[in-house]
Every structure is written in C-alpha cells, then in structure tokens.
Amino acid sequence: MKIGIPKGLLYYKYHPFFMTFFTELGAETIVSEDTNKSILDLGVKHCVDEACMPVKVFHGHVASLRDKCDAILIPRIMQIRKREYICPKFCGLPEMVVYNIPDLPAVISEPIYATDDKRLYEWAKEAGRLVTRDRNTIRRAFEKAVSVQNEYDIGINTLSYEMKVALAGHPYNIYDSYSNMNIVRKLNALGIGIITEEFVDEEEVDSEVGKLFKRPFWTFARNTYGFLATAYEKKLCDGVIYISSFACGIDSVLIELVKERIGDFPFMVLKIDEHTGEAGVNTRIEAFVDMLERRKTYEDNVPSYGQCVPCSQGSF
C-alpha cells in the first residue's frame, strides 16, 4: 500500500512522526516534491479563492499526489496543546480538499488531538487500520514514531554572523523555501544570522504569554508571541522579520499584539501570497538590513531634534 504525504502545512514540523508511523506499519510512503511553480498553480486552480497561500499550496501537493498513491494523508490537526487550537482551516482541511479536488484516492483524515500520547493514539488506531489490522504493529509503530518525533529538532539558530534577525511566522512559511523565496539564504548572503522560535524556553514563553489580558487560544500565536517578546526582552536579535500569508486571520491579530509589546524595535512584516514578486521582497529585505546596520553603526538612539518617529507609526 502506498501512502501519499503532502509536503505542505505542518509537514515541516511533524514529518518524522508520520513517515516513521507509516513505514513501520509496512506501508510505502511517497512524499510530494518540494513546493514549486506547478504545485502552486495546481493549488490555486483547485482551492477556494479566499484561502491563504499555504492552504492553496497544500491543495497543490495533494493534487500532485492524486495518481501516485492508494491513500493520501490529510492531517486534520485539531489541537497540539490543551485548550488551544491551530486555525479553523486546519480543522476543516480534509473537507476543503476532498470537496474541491476531484478523483482523489482514499483519504486519511481522522482528527488529530496531539495534546498527549493517549489521545494521539486514537488517531493512530484509526489511521493504521487502513494498512494493517494488527493492533500490536500499530502500537509499536506509534511508539517508534513518537520517539523519533521527540528527537527531531527543527529550528535555525545561526551563530556565525554578527547580526541576527528573529524570523517569525507559521512553520510552513518559514521552512517552505519556495513560498518565502528562500529568505533564509537571502539573509545569510547579506550577512545576517537567524534565530527561530524553537530556541526559546517554554517557561519564558509561558511567562510572557501570562502577561496578556486574554490567554491566546492559538498555538501559533502563543509560540510566536512568546518567542518575539522574549527575543526582544533578552536582546537575542537585532530585528524581527515576520513572514505572514496574506489574509491570515491569526496573523492579523498576532502582529498587532507583537507590535504593542515590542514598541519601536525594528519589525518588518513580509506578506506573501501567490502573486508576490521576488524583486519587491529582495528590495524590502535589503532595506531592512541596511536599516539594522546603520542603527548599529551610527545611531545613538537619541533623537537629534524633537520627537523620534517610532516605527510602529512610520513606514514599516
């Protein structure tokens, strides 16, 4: 049996789990290719117009796997942490895909509650049944998959550069180098290192998030807010670049909360969608880096005359 795994959305974070699980069950896994133009085009063709780009890209990945496998994994990730959600689109992802892409093979779309191993195993039982009837095999594959996932670290923290930028955003925007037009490499080429949210301790995130009036109920929002607030407070970086998909509901809230928290700290939001032109992105990154450099070299942070214009009100 061939299981197709689309390389979109939270694949970047959880692929060791899914890959190991299905391989251990004895199924063959086939992963769609890296995101590219034709996948994006396929996604735009099949997906509802209003959706954000990562969801469209995911549609493209599924469509590209359509004729290559017997079943496609569409993870319906409901929760990763207790009392928190991901995004409504993740909960309804299988429906969006199944009703819009014709001629799909079987689909694995059981809800995933990854709050603890026991609830996650509920998913494994259902999903594994497609491949094998043997409960023990499923159990073993599940345990192996969890342990492989726990050992897996993503996250970028480059130490060799003098200046550093905190790269924030949803994991699929940061790690899908086609969607973000290779921003990591572009920054490195300009002599800028990068730190991502995986390098901040949970306790620090919790303490930052605890200061909010309303507990954020999205896992993305909690992680990113906690990360940026800590990075700002502890001076882990010289500036923040936030990669955000156009029309992302979570980001529209989160960016405001972050701006409120970090005040005048250099902060740039890069909006990406299926129309983003690379030249414009390059220009903005270069301008931002120039600003960071000048800030470091020349600026004494004392306004020469009158009031300084905080970047929250200014051009960024």
Place this chain on the structure above:
Amino acid sequence: MKITFPHMGNVYLAVKALFDGLGIEYVIPPKNSKKTLEIGSLHSPEEICLPYKIMIGNYVQAAEMGADTVLLTGSCGPCRFGEYCEMQMNLLNKLGHDFKFIVIDAPGDIGVSELFNRIAEISTKSRMSKHKKLQCVKYALDVINLTDKLDAKAHWLAGYERKREECKKLLHASKRDAARCSNPKEMIKLLKDYEKKFDNVELDLDKDPVKIAIIGEIYTVIEPFSNLYIEDKLMSYGVSTRRELTPSWWVKNMVMSPTRLNSLDLKRHSKEYLRLEIGGHARECIGEAVKAYEDGLDGAIQIFPMGCMPEIVSKAILPRISKDKNFPIMTLVVDEMTGEAGYVTRIEAFLDLLERRKEHVLSGS
C-alpha cells in the same frame, strides 16, 4: 459609569431594556453608518475582519457621547472574535480613550468566580433586589426573542404581502417605536402589539415567492449595516427570506452548549458534509444550507466578512452541496470596500436565476 456596547442587529433593544430596568446609565452608540465604518477602518489594523472595524467605530462614537465602559462578550476560539477584547483595549488606549472593558467570557476559560466578578461589576451598580435584577434579565431575553420573532415574520411574509413593502414598513416602525420606550415592560407590550399587527397584514397565499435562506458568519448576517441591508432589499423585492442565526439563537445555543444538546437539527443536517466543530459558525452554515434545501427553499446566500477563517472552509464545501442537491448558493464577501452597485447586481442576478428555475420546469433535469 456609563456603559456602552457594540451594535449587532437588534441587540441594542434588549440591552436597552436590561439597563433601563436595572437603572444603570448606558449609551447606545449611534446607528451604524458610513461614518462609523470610516472611523473604524481608519484606526483598525488593515487585515482584521469587518466586525472589528465597525465595533471600533461604535466605541469611538459612544465615547463622544460620554461612555466610559465597554461591555463585550468573549469566546475562546478558534475564531478571531475571542481576541477582539485584548486588541480593542490596546487600540482604544492608544487613541486616548480611557475605556474600562468588561468581557463576559466563557467560564471554562476565566473560571466561574471571575465570571461572577465581572458580572458583579455591572450588577452592583443597580440598587435593586436580586429578584428584580433577574426579572430585568428575563425582560431583556423577552425583548430579544420578540424582536427576532418580528424580524423572522416580516422577512418571511414579505413574499406574500399584497401591498408592497408593508412588512418592511411595519418592521421598521416597530424598531423605531421600541427604541423610544423608557421601560422594559412598555417595550415588551409594544412589541407584542406589533406582533399582532403582523397577523393583520393582507396576504396573498396563492403567491409562490422566491424563498432564500441567509446563511454565513453570525455578525454579518445579523448586523444589517455590514451586509448592506440585504434583508431589507430582499423584502422590497418581494422575496421571502429565512435566517437561523439570530441573537436569540446565540443565547440559546450558548446556554445549551455545555449539555451538547444545542442546535441539534443543524448538527444533524451538517453531518454529511462537515461532521466536526471547526470554530465560528461554519458547521451551522453548512447545516443551514442543507436544511434550506430540505425545507424546499429556492436558494441560499452566504455572507461573510473578507478573511473570515471558518467561513472560508464552509465556502469551500458549499459548491459541493450545491452540485449534489442541485441547489443554488451564492457567496457574498463583504468588507469596508464593498460597493453597493456591484453587490445589488449580484443579488438581482441571483434572484433572476432563481425565478427562472421556478418558471421553467427544465431546471430540475
């Protein structure tokens, strides 16, 4: 303390009845208008959804009238609405308005005692006995149920009336008069009188009007300003409309939700296409669409603000329902840029389509 609250359809009448009864000072923000939206979109983040912008407009206008406290309900996701309170507090602070926010949130999140504390912040301002206070809450519930009933009646009967726009006029008159009442009992009596008046509207029961279900995101379907008064427009066209999402439905749904017995029929109808709760009212939207088909309505119009996460999911599912059941569904996305002319053209085209389907039997094949 002068309490204000954002507009949402007829809710202001119920809140008015409540505070009139309790004897608490309050400010009803001016009715939503272009001005409200202009103020709102000037100050709000660009990508936030339309309800947020209108609400900001409401607060700013209410502040000009002397309000200093905002009463708002909360929710705990995954829809954006739950984050409104925090963002709006920050924003209003920046604008220099010193508002105190009272957020009535789900007890599961803030704890039962905190919820009672927050309610007490309002209720202690009233010098009445506990019994009387509860009575006032009951009045407010009566008002919201009655206004919703009047709405539903007017919207449905508009298709059958002999004299064009009679229902519409009656409905508007009822709201105008209700807003003038100074105590809840008077308002309830007045609304009941209007209910009777609707029974006297001359009807032509042989008519077979086009019947449409209005579905979609709760704020944009309930607040007429945000959907460019679509229900009024349809009433003028002589179209019967039905809408399940109302403030009274919301109250009932919220009270019943801990028992999981809330809106069972919508859950049952949505089962085939979306079997899980995904946040917002996406599931209700799907359920309503299927229910509208089964009840023999001619079509459905989905309305949601640009970027609404749950409704995007339901928008992705609706075409399939439409195809499977041969049931026309149109989606209208609204935001502060929506132009009325284009909007009206789409509605008219949709009505034409429905009418022709009715007249030509061929449509069934």
